[in-house]
Amino acid sequence: MKYDVIIIGGGPGGLTAAIYACRAGWKTALLERGAPGGQAASTDIIENYPGFVEGVSGPELMMNFYNQALRFNCEFITADVMGLEVTGPQKKIITSQGQFEGKTIIIATGASHKAVGVEGEQRLRGKGISYCATCDGFFFRGKKVAVIGGGDSAVKEAIYLANLAEEVTIIHRRDAFRAAKILVDKALQTPNIKVLWDSVVDEMIGDNHLEKLRIQNVKTKEITDLQVNGAFLYVGTQPNTTFLDSDYTKNPQGYLITNHKLETSVAGVFAVGDCCQKESRQVATAVGDGAMVLPALEAYLHAL
Numbered sequence: 001m002k003y004d005v006i007i008i009g010g011g012p013g014g015l016t017a018a019i020y021a022c023r024a025g026w027k028t029a030l031l032e033r034g035a036p037g038g039q040a041a042s043t044d045i046i047e048n049y050p051g052f053v054e055g056v057s058g059p060e061l062m063m064n065f066y067n068q069a070l071r072f073n074c075e076f077i078t079a080d081v082m083g084l085e086v087t088g089p090q091k092k093i094i095t096s097q098g099q100f101e102g103k104t105i106i107i108a109t110g111a112s113h114k115a116v117g118v119e120g121e122q123r124l125r126g127k128g129i130s131y132c133a134t135c136d137g138f139f140f141r142g143k144k145v146a147v148i149g150g151g152d153s154a155v156k157e158a159i160y161l162a163n164l165a166e167e168v169t170i171i172h173r174r175d176a177f178r179a180a181k182i183l184v185d186k187a188l189q190t191p192n193i194k195v196l197w198d199s200v201v202d203e204m205i206g207d208n209h210l211e212k213l214r215i216q217n218v219k220t221k222e223i224t225d226l227q228v229n230g231a232f233l234y235v236g237t238q239p240n241t242t243f244l245d246s247d248y249t250k251n252p253q254g255y256l257i258t259n260h261k262l263e264t265s266v267a268g269v270f271a272v273g274d275c276c277q278k279e280s281r282q283v284a285t286a287v288g289d290g291a292m293v294l295p296a297l298e299a300y301l302h303a304l
């Protein structure tokens with residue numbers, strides 16, 4: 001079946017594009033490999049999305065986006081996208097569930113958490129090592145945990161974990177956080193959050209479960225062990241764009257380079273949200289992209 005629009009990825013950017021495209025009357029399908037909502041759906045509370053004075057739970061907000069897209073008859077398909085075959089107006093999406101054909105494609109595949117890349121990390125993944133505090137924090141109630149990283153994700157999730165864990169230690173490689181001031185102030189005022197500045201984790205140690213982190217102070221070179229039951233890793237993200245070949249212009253980190261109309265380097269293929277090279281990766285900016293992509297997409301469709 002041929003669609004006017006096929007959206008790949010069901011986070012805030014993809015779901016917003018779906019709402020706009022369907023509401024404008026285009027036959028639209030959204031391909032998603034997991035549950036809709038993207039990274040935002042694994043955030044306990046979102047305080048900076050306008051319209052919610054007291055904040056809103058990530059899963060609830062994303063479920064509303066999803067239901068709104070359904071109301072406008074978006075077709076949701078569970079499939080893992082492996083590649084695209086684009087020859088002019090013919091656009092095929094190769095997936096785990098077969099091929100889908102669209103006149104236009106919107107890439108909204110977002111970004112995933114990066115690994116720290118040290119000894120023990122892969123082996124102890126799911127055994128004390130986690131990349132999602134909202135998913136796994138509950139298992140560490142009353143225990144000692146570490147959070148690695150100094151960006152918005154690390155500091156925000158450390159605050160979340162401080163409500164559950166006995167003690168949260170943030171391990172950051174510099175002497176200042178990258179995270180927004182409002183989050184930093186809140187973390188530094190939370191009594192059971194402490195910070196190890198200028199420190200990196202060299203090794204994650206434990207037999208069947210994480211027991212301790214070997215930490216190096218990058219200034220003094222001193223090595224210490226920190227006993228923890230869990231560690232939450234938030235050292236940044238990498239774009240989910242590896243299924244796209246060299247026809248698609250990416251920056252050195254793999255983020256897609258688009259123009260101001262959100263067109264990629266391939267005609268009729270657009271990109272929105274966190275998978276794009278951009279200054280700010282927020283739910284609100286992904287939503288902005290999802291709405292903004294429509295004019296150029298419609299111009300392309302009308303010209304076919």
Ligand code: NAP
Binds near residue numbers: 236279
């Ligand atoms: P990020 O902003 O890239 O921060 C990554 C952090 O990890 C940085 O502090 C970085 O240190 C550190 N780091 C990187 N590689 C490391 C390594 N190998 N070892 C130790 N530390 C390492 O990533 P993010 O926090 O996941 O955020 C991603 C995007 O989502 C950002 O645009 C962010 O603003 C957005 N976001 C927003 C919110 C919100 O509430 N508004 C929440 C979550 C995420 P340096 O600082 O030294 O580089």
